[in-house]
Amino acid sequence: MDKKLLNIIACPICNKKLNFDLIRKELICEFDSVAFPIKDGIPILLRDSSYPIKKR
Structure with missing residues (x-):
């Protein structure tokens, strides 16, 4: 997952930060x-x- 994208996107439910689960x-x-x-x-x-x- 692109780290730049992770800094931009947010949970569509609560607008909080999302974390990437590398294994799943x-x-x-x-x-x-x-x-x-x-x-x-x-x-x-x-x-x-x-x-x-x-x-x-």
């Missing part, structure tokens, strides 16, 4: 405990595409 290849919003998939290198930042994650 997804973007994580720790605040909302949701993940957003990355398909073919493109982050899918739609509410409907998010899925819940366990708090870490």
Whole structure:
């Protein structure tokens, strides 16, 4: 994931910073405990595409 892009994009639900999970290849919003998939290198930042994650 491009670090410049990570500095620009935000969670579409709460507008907070997203973290990149290198192992799962997804973007994580720790605040909302949701993940957003990355398909073919493109982050899918739609509410409907998010899925819940366990708090870490």
